[in-house]
Amino acid sequence: MTVETKSISVITGNKAAAEAARLARVDVVAAYPITPQSPVVEALSKYIETGILDAEFITVESEHSAMGVCIGAAASGSRVFTASSANGLAYMCEQLSWAAGSRLPIVMGCANRAMSAPWSVLNDQQDAMSQRDQGWIQLYCRNNQEIFDTFLQGFRIAEQVQLPVMVCYDGYILSHTVMPVDIPEQEQVDAYLPPYSVHTVLDPDTPRNINPVTLADPRLNGDGVLCHGYMEFRYLMQQAHQEAMDVIVAADVEFESCFGRSWGGLTWSHKLDDADTVLLAAGSLAGEATIAADTLREEGIRAGVLGLRSYRPFPAAALAAQLAGARLVVVFDKSLSYGYGGPICIDLQAALMNHRLSPEIHGYIAGLGGRDIKARELTAAVQESVAWVKQEKALKPTGWINLKL
Amino acid sequence: MGQTRDCGQKTAMSWPCVGEAGRTGDWRTTRPVVDPDKCIAARKDKIVCMQCWMFCPDNVISRTAPPEIDLEYCKGCGICVQVCPSQAIEMRPEHAENAEASVMEEAPCDS
Numbered sequence: 001m002t003v004e005t006k007s008i009s010v011i012t013g014n015k016a017a018a019e020a021a022r023l024a025r026v027d028v029v030a031a032y033p034i035t036p037q038s039p040v041v042e043a044l045s046k047y048i049e050t051g052i053l054d055a056e057f058i059t060v061e062s063e064h065s066a067m068g069v070c071i072g073a074a075a076s077g078s079r080v081f082t083a084s085s086a087n088g089l090a091y092m093c094e095q096l097s098w099a100a101g102s103r104l105p106i107v108m109g110c111a112n113r114a115m116s117a118p119w120s121v122l123n124d125q126q127d128a129m130s131q132r133d134q135g136w137i138q139l140y141c142r143n144n145q146e147i148f149d150t151f152l153q154g155f156r157i158a159e160q161v162q163l164p165v166m167v168c169y170d171g172y173i174l175s176h177t178v179m180p181v182d183i184p185e186q187e188q189v190d191a192y193l194p195p196y197s198v199h200t201v202l203d204p205d206t207p208r209n210i211n212p213v214t215l216a217d218p219r220l221n222g223d224g225v226l227c228h229g230y231m232e233f234r235y236l237m238q239q240a241h242q243e244a245m246d247v248i249v250a251a252d253v254e255f256e257s258c259f260g261r262s263w264g265g266l267t268w269s270h271k272l273d274d275a276d277t278v279l280l281a282a283g284s285l286a287g288e289a290t291i292a293a294d295t296l297r298e299e300g301i302r303a304g305v306l307g308l309r310s311y312r313p314f315p316a317a318a319l320a321a322q323l324a325g326a327r328l329v330v331v332f333d334k335s336l337s338y339g340y341g342g343p344i345c346i347d348l349q350a351a352l353m354n355h356r357l358s359p360e361i362h363g364y365i366a367g368l369g370g371r372d373i374k375a376r377e378l379t380a381a382v383q384e385s386v387a388w389v390k391q392e393k394a395l396k397p398t399g400w401i402n403l404k405l
Numbered sequence: 406m407g408q409t410r411d412c413g414q415k416t417a418m419s420w421p422c423v424g425e426a427g428r429t430g431d432w433r434t435t436r437p438v439v440d441p442d443k444c445i446a447a448r449k450d451k452i453v454c455m456q457c458w459m460f461c462p463d464n465v466i467s468r469t470a471p472p473e474i475d476l477e478y479c480k481g482c483g484i485c486v487q488v489c490p491s492q493a494i495e496m497r498p499e500h501a502e503n504a505e506a507s508v509m510e511e512a513p514c515d516s
């Protein structure tokens with residue numbers, strides 16, 4: 001469908017994130033500056049200072065405290081936003097787990113940046129991927145419009161399934177690069193994103209203690225009600241992630257009906273229908289892969305792209321359904337589970353194994369620490385894999401694109 | 406043990422009430438038993454001494470003569486035994502036969 005375009009702004013990914021938080025009418029922003037995320041919260045602090053956004057900006061001395069403030073604010077019923085990157089995100093690590101375990105719908109931006117050491121401020125996805133198991137939903141964006149739109153979707157998803165959402169976008173490649181972004185009117189956003197209604201918990205009229213010591217086994221509380229033990233709470237968190245798969249899809253469908261744009265929900269694809277060779281990646285790299293796929297098609301390889309939008313929950317069934325016809329899947333990871341392989345690649349291998357699919361799956365590590373990666377290099381990697389399969393060679397080790405060692 | 410889903414919680418929480426953190430009595434492996442023949446307060450039938458009442462970290466010992474212990478919430482730490490100047494309290498194993506012989510002569514909690 002076509003929806004009337006109100007206003008196109010040419011802005012960075014960081015500005016798109018800040019605009020989304022503004023239009024989502026966040027109540028509280030708490031953040032600590034870190035490159036390449038800082039311009040997001042600088043913009044929000046300006047909006048709040050000048051009265052454009054009616055919210056509290058709470059300055060803190062660290063990312064750990066930033067997430068602590070977000071947790072408190074979300075628990076008392078505020079819509080909350082923060083953003084971070086790399087070392088800052090790592091410093092937040094302990095509180096990320098508290099946020100998810102408390103089932104608080106915090107939305108944060110992660111402008112993806114390489115982890116130290118050695119010191120780097122440039123892009124890869126190691127920071128967010130390293131936080132995989134904290135219980136957060138992680139969505140990856142491929143351009144600035146998707147960043148803006150995914151933040152709005154993120155609040156809906158978070159508030160519906162009561163899990164925090166991390167919207168991930170590549171540092172510099174998206175965070176500092178300007179692109180046209182359609183910014184809707186406040187009323188349109190309000191119609192899509194209703195005000196946050198609290199499921200929990202801090203209220204002076206009914207004082208309570210959240211996250212008291214919870215023992216292994218269920219126990220009676222002071223009123224004699226049998227309450228969950230630790231495992232019951234954790235099972236419910238897993239169940240919420242499972243439910244989130246449908247909710248992520250629905251949030252995108254609804255988004256399309258409000259704004260005329262869809263991003264595919266859990267995954268998206270490019271020329272996938274008849275593809276037997278599939279390039280799979282997340283974020284801006286997956287956008288680059290579409291150019292590679294087009295080139296490969298010109299050379300007679302039936303290539304397509306399957307883009308991963310939701311990394312957690314991992315849409316195993318959706319990926320398997322779309323890869324049923326694939327003979328070769330080439331996965332590009334911008335991070336690494338050291339001692340094994342690219343995190344998306346190893347998850348995909350397990351997912352397809354579970355779904356009784358056995359295409360050849362080749363993993364490539366690309367673009368660590370901001371190493372430039374061009375479509376022609378992705379094309380060459382796929383050609384290498386195609387040749388490998390033709391020669392029926394043994395297990396292919398993980399490739400490192402553009403490594404000069 | 407039944408099922409927990411009726412508690413309706415997604416976030417672990419408690420609210421102010423007696424035993425807010427749950428019935429800590431189920432942590433206990435040994436229980437304190439007061440011997441009224443040795444307890445100063447019991448012998449004088451007066452609110453005296455009360456060291457056990459003062460030091461119990463769970464606030465489950467009554468300020469009475471003799472002091473009474475709420476076994477629903479006594480976590481069995483044994484601090485009362487340590488502070489009693491007349492060795493009037495001893496810890497007895499839970500689930501052992503002699504655990505039944507509470508000097509308090511009250512039904513023990515159902516744990």
Ligand code: SF4
Binds near residue numbers: 466484
């Ligand atoms: S001091 Fe410890 S053992 Fe004694 S009554 Fe209190 S909780 Fe129970």
Ligand code: SF4
Binds near residue numbers: 439489490
């Ligand atoms: S501390 Fe010992 S003697 Fe003193 S009141 Fe308690 S039981 Fe009795």
